[in-house]
Amino acid sequence: MIKILMISVILLFLLFLIYSILPTVIIRICGLGITKRVKTEAIALTFDDGPNPIYTPQLLDLLKKYGVKATFFVVGSKVKTYPDIIKRMSQEGHTIGIHHYEHISSWVLTPFHLKKQLLMTEKAIKECTNEEVTFYRPPWGSFNLFSLLLGAKYKVIMWSHIFGDWKAEKGKNGLTEQLLKATEPGSILLLHDCGETLGADQEAPYYMLKGLDIYLHENIKKGLKFTTLKDLQL
16 A cells, blocks of 8 residues: 555646756757847846735836836736726836746646636736737746747747845845846846745845836946846847
C-alpha cells in the first residue's frame, strides 16, 4: 500500500513537472514565443496586478505629471469592479493587457480554465475600452504546456528588470536605487500597482510610487524616453 502511494506521488510530481515547471523554465530561458526586451531607444514601463482603487489612480496621476505612457497588465475581475480606472487608462493613452481574470498561476490551470481566464479578461477590457487586446503576461511569469498555444493570438510580454516591489520592505530599502540603475534602452521594467495578491504587501505600491517619482524625475531630466507597448512594432 505504501509502495503504491509512493509511486502515485512520484507520478503526480512528474506530471506536474512536465505540465508546469519544465515549460516555464524552457520558455523563459530560451525566450520561446515571449518578449523580454524591445527594440527601441526608449524604456517600457509595465505594471501588474491592478487596477487598485487607491494606488492605480495615483500612478496615473504620476505618469500624467511626467507625460509618460505605460502598459498595464490587469486582472479581469478587478477590471469588472473598477471599470472607470480602465477607461481612464485607455483615454490617457496607456496600453492595457491581460493578466488573467483572477490572479492564478498557469501552473494550476487546466487548458480549459486557462483559455477561460484569457477570454474573460479580454472581454472585460474590450467592454471598457472598445479596443483590441494585444498583450498578455501570465501571473508570476508562469506557463504550462498549453500556454503558448492558447495565448497564440496575443504578444506575450515578460521583463528585463524585476524589482521585488510587491514587498513593502523592498520599497523602503533598495527599490529606488535599483530603479535608478535601470536606464538601458529597450528595457521592460516590471512594477506593481496593487499589493493584494498572494505574497504581496498591501501598502507596497505606496513605496513603489515614491521610488518611481524619483526615477522619472531624475531620468526625464537626462533625456530618457519611455514608451507604451502599443506604440512599438512588436
